[in-house]
Amino acid sequence: MNKLLKQALFREFKKNETKLHELNYLFWECTTRCNLNCRHCGSDCSKDSQYKDMPLDHFLKALDTINNSSDNFTVVITGGEPLLRKDIELCGREIRKRGMRWSLVSNGYLYDEQKHISLLNAGLGALTLSLDGLTDSHNWLRNNDNSFKRVDKAIGLAVSTSRLNFDVVTCVNNRNFYELEEVRKYLIQKGVKAWRLFTIVPIGRAKVDAEMFLTDSRFKKLMDFINESRKRNEIDIKFSCEGYVGKYEFKVRDSGFFCRAGINIGSILIDGSISACPNIDRTFAQGNIYKDNFFNIWQTKYILFRDRSWTKTGQCADCKQYKDCQGNGFHYWHSQKKNVLVCHHQKIKYE
Amino acid sequence: MKKDWKRKIVGWLCLSSIAFVFQACYGTPQDFGNDLLIEGLVKSKKTGFPIKGIKVSVGDKMQYTLTDENGQFSFYTARMNNTQIYIEDIDSTENSLFINKDTLITIKDSIFNTKLPKVYLNIELEPK
Numbered sequence: 232m233n234k235l236l237k238q239a240l241f242r243e244f245k246k247n248e249t250k251l252h253e254l255n256y257l258f259w260e261c262t263t264r265c266n267l268n269c270r271h272c273g274s275d276c277s278k279d280s281q282y283k284d285m286p287l288d289h290f291l292k293a294l295d296t297i298n299n300s301s302d303n304f305t306v307v308i309t310g311g312e313p314l315l316r317k318d319i320e321l322c323g324r325e326i327r328k329r330g331m332r333w334s335l336v337s338n339g340y341l342y343d344e345q346k347h348i349s350l351l352n353a354g355l356g357a358l359t360l361s362l363d364g365l366t367d368s369h370n371w372l373r374n375n376d377n378s379f380k381r382v383d384k385a386i387g388l389a390v391s392t393s394r395l396n397f398d399v400v401t402c403v404n405n406r407n408f409y410e411l412e413e414v415r416k417y418l419i420q421k422g423v424k425a426w427r428l429f430t431i432v433p434i435g436r437a438k439v440d441a442e443m444f445l446t447d448s449r450f451k452k453l454m455d456f457i458n459e460s461r462k463r464n465e466i467d468i469k470f471s472c473e474g475y476v477g478k479y480e481f482k483v484r485d486s487g488f489f490c491r492a493g494i495n496i497g498s499i500l501i502d503g504s505i506s507a508c509p510n511i512d513r514t515f516a517q518g519n520i521y522k523d524n525f526f527n528i529w530q531t532k533y534i535l536f537r538d539r540s541w542t543k544t545g546q547c548a549d550c551k552q553y554k555d556c557q558g559n560g561f562h563y564w565h566s567q568k569k570n571v572l573v574c575h576h577q578k579i580k581y582e
Numbered sequence: 583m584k585k586d587w588k589r590k591i592v593g594w595l596c597l598s599s600i601a602f603v604f605q606a607c608y609g610t611p612q613d614f615g616n617d618l619l620i621e622g623l624v625k626s627k628k629t630g631f632p633i634k635g636i637k638v639s640v641g642d643k644m645q646y647t648l649t650d651e652n653g654q655f656s657f658y659t660a661r662m663n664n665t666q667i668y669i670e671d672i673d674s675t676e677n678s679l680f681i682n683k684d685t686l687i688t689i690k691d692s693i694f695n696t697k698l699p700k701v702y703l704n705i706e707l708e709p710k
Contacts, residue, residue, distance in 0.1 A: 429607070
């Protein structure tokens with residue numbers, strides 16, 4: 232189909248989805264404790280979090296405000312490292328018992344065979360594990376010498392179960408950039424079916440480390456790598472939904488760019504804040520489960536998320552791609568709303 | 583309903599079904615919910631008492647659980663019309679000795695059409 236027609240239809244689709252704003256995907260930041268100390272962490276998570284884990288019953292009380300959840304509604308349990316919670320299986324069972332699905336984002340360090348079985352027993356349906364390169368570059372980014380060995384084992388377990396909809400994510404940085412081809416081969420050899428690539432957001436610990444951020448030239452090469460790899464059909468590789476990539480749209484992902492934060496994606500954060508993706512500036516929170524009805528907030532607030540016209544400012548003000556990009560990923564905006572933090576399109580345009 | 587049709591038509595025209603399958607930047611792929619909840623009770627055929635510590639597994643036996651003190655078990659597994667269940671006494675003489683059993687359960691399509699498909703099994707084990 233003609234690309235222009237496809238883009239026009241996709242714009243209509245996004246408009247309609249925004250109008251409907253069906254909640255399909257709910258992040259639960261159940262802990263901000265973490266067993267690793269990753270160099271790129273956007274949450275500044277640590278072993279000693281200032282927050283206690285959110286008690287399960289507090290989360291369930293908010294979850295139970297959702298009446299008639301959509302058929303594909305999923306609770307995505309995230310952190311911190313969610314496997315540090317001793318009651319993680321109970322959390323999953325309580326969600327599944329309500330007819331809702333649940334999934335987990337993990338660094339894989341604690342994902343051993345026993346944990347794999349107990350999570351499956353509790354109804355785990357999807358899993359994402361982080362792998363940031365081969366041994367040295369992964370361990371470097373994760374700040375732990377055993378990290379690769381552990382996640383390698385976790386990946387082996389995850390691929391052994393067809394029940395799990397599983398993928399691997401990689402944060403591309405200057406250390407692992409030249410080994411992406413090797414990582415691709417490794418994943419294929421392990422039997423991994425899906426691989427998602429990110430770049431690192433300049434927030435949290437990452438913002439002061441230049442080694443994290445790709446030059447425009449490398450970013451474009453990354454797009455070419457994904458585009459070429461997709462043509463080979465050996466693994467379902469894609470660029471994450473983090474930003475609009477101009478001429479690479481519909482080439483590096485299954486669909487065009489659509490930031491669904493606050494449109495289909497909500498979150499309950501560690502302090503009870505009600506927001507969208509957990510990496511979004513926390514001043515954009517729409518309410519708090521400790522004083523608001525979660526679903527009522529979902530249905531009636533989120534105006535800034537569903538009407539992004541306020542993002543037509545700074546470098547976005549005169550951009551010809553705005554109608555397809557609409558200010559890039561929401562997590563690239565700070566509360567001052569003056570300018571977008573990163574423009575992926577610009578990275579490609581001037582290269 | 584009208585909105586839903588518009589949604590589906592535009593979605594399918596521009597992208598096919600992938601328009602409705604997405605994952606957030608730092609989230610997981612979507613779960614399609616292709617699972618089945620298997621619950622049940624294991625008891626002694628001779629005494630009628632529930633048996634604790636019996637291993638209940640499925641398929642290649644990698645996924646398993648143990649019965650609790652009330653002989654109850656519960657786990658989710660991949661959705662299939664025919665599922666082989668293995669029941670094994672693995673704790674030797676602790677709860678006396680029972681003969682292992684395996685059984686093939688066949689699930690009707692009508693069960694899979696519910697939001698949370700589940701089956702309940704009553705299992706009796708013969709003492710050795």
